[in-house]
Amino acid sequence: xxxxxxxxxxxxxxxxxxxxxxxxxxxxxxxxxxxxxxxxxxxxxxxxxxxxxxxxxxxxxxxxxxxxxxxxxxxxxxxxxxxxxxxxxxxxxxxxxxxxxxxxxxxxxxxxxxxxxxxxxxxxxxxxxxxxxxxxxxxxxxxxxxxxxxxxxxxxxxxxxxxxxxxxxxxxxxxxxxx
Numbered sequence: 001x002x003x004x005x006x007x008x009x010x011x012x013x014x015x016x017x018x019x020x021x022x023x024x025x026x027x028x029x030x031x032x033x034x035x036x037x038x039x040x041x042x043x044x045x046x047x048x049x050x051x052x053x054x055x056x057x058x059x060x061x062x063x064x065x066x067x068x069x070x071x072x073x074x075x076x077x078x079x080x081x082x083x084x085x086x087x088x089x090x091x092x093x094x095x096x097x098x099x100x101x102x103x104x105x106x107x108x109x110x111x112x113x114x115x116x117x118x119x120x121x122x123x124x125x126x127x128x129x130x131x132x133x134x135x136x137x138x139x140x141x142x143x144x145x146x147x148x149x150x151x152x153x154x155x156x157x158x159x160x161x162x163x164x165x166x167x168x169x170x171x172x173x174x175x176x177x178x179x
Contacts, residue, residue, distance in 0.1 A: 022116035026084055029112065030056050031104050039077035049104075084113070091116075141175070148172060149179055 026032060033056050034049035044052050083089065083097040091114040095106040098113075144165060151161045162169045 019116060022112065023085060026109060026112045026116055029109060031108055032084070035080055035102060035104070036077060039080070049102075145175055145178060148175055152176075152179075 030053040031049060034044075034052035037044045037052050037056070038047060038049055039045070044055075080102060083094055083101075086094075089097075091110075094113050095110060098104040098109060099106055144167070147165055148161055151164065156164070158169050158172055162172045165172065167175075
């Protein structure tokens with residue numbers, strides 16, 4: 001059980017790392033950076049993102065919100081980043097928003113956004129599987145505790161309880177401490 005949980009945790013950490021790396025690849029796209037610059041830097045505010053792209057050098061670092069803001073000019077950048085990174089959108093929805101609202105062709109971001117979404121889905125599925133596994137283990141233990149309690153109430157011995165529950169006496173002793 002411990003090895004399985006450790007495996008799940010390490011797998012989830014690996015997927016989260018892959019997701020983060022993929023998000024950085026999306027942000028590293030010059031058209032995405034140009035749009036960010038247009039909406040955050042006074043020098044670029046009147047320029048078209050296509051005109052800004054030649055000025056981009058280096059790798060920026062950025063914090064991201066999980067919420068997709070409503071579109072309005074004052075919060076345009078928040079919506080732009082939210083459309084890229086919101087957990088509630090499919091890759092098709094993200095690309096559609098990028099094309100329709102920001103005029104960024106899906107061919108520019110398509111593969112990177114799709115990979116990022118797939119990694120996100122993998123993280124979610126692993127977390128659900130881990131939660132199910134933990135819930136099942138807790139349920140089994142609760143059931144076993146109930147059986148032990150009933151058998152003790154009937155006056156059964158430790159060895160009888162262990163035999164009937166198909167557990168070791170040591171395990172039954174451990175569980176009896178929880179009663």
